[in-house]
Amino acid sequence: MSEDVSLLTEEAIADEIKALVEKWKDSEGNLIMICHGIQKHYGYVPRNVAKYVSEQINIPLARIYEILTFYNYFTMEPPAENNIAVCMGTACYLKGGGQLVEEIKRKLNLKGDQKYSADRKYKLEEVRCIGCCGLAPVITFNGDVSGRVVVDDISKFIEDKKD
Numbered sequence: 001m002s003e004d005v006s007l008l009t010e011e012a013i014a015d016e017i018k019a020l021v022e023k024w025k026d027s028e029g030n031l032i033m034i035c036h037g038i039q040k041h042y043g044y045v046p047r048n049v050a051k052y053v054s055e056q057i058n059i060p061l062a063r064i065y066e067i068l069t070f071y072n073y074f075t076m077e078p079p080a081e082n083n084i085a086v087c088m089g090t091a092c093y094l095k096g097g098g099q100l101v102e103e104i105k106r107k108l109n110l111k112g113d114q115k116y117s118a119d120r121k122y123k124l125e126e127v128r129c130i131g132c133c134g135l136a137p138v139i140t141f142n143g144d145v146s147g148r149v150v151v152d153d154i155s156k157f158i159e160d161k162k163d
Ligand code: FES
Pocket: 087, 088, 089, 090, 091, 092, 093, 128, 129, 130, 131, 132, 133, 134, 136, 138
């Protein structure tokens, strides 16, 4: 599992990130390249690293957040050991995506909008169309796509959690 770096101090921000900022700080289109580098390094873009970048390249933090939220690829939340995404695009939704979400939540004992299992081994996300509509409903498990998934298939991916 990626370490939770949400409390990183500026001193603890990786040398790799500092070098990345240094390399791109005066180039056009730099923000995207820096964000890619950060996500590659940490598995997500921690808020305090975004703040560090904002200060270093003199760009408002809000502009960085705009980019991070515009591109679906970026995330500001740390990944879990196992990452499950259920497609809730129209085709998948109509073919039972919602039932898959409910079953995963039941197995992981997730309440409301909770995304992480209590042991943080699993993270559940609902995503927009991932481009495999012919296989609806679709889920990805650690990036691997599975199509025509039915509720009973979910136990192949996760066991029931009691905590
Ligand atoms: S709607 Fe799910 S893959 Fe397109």
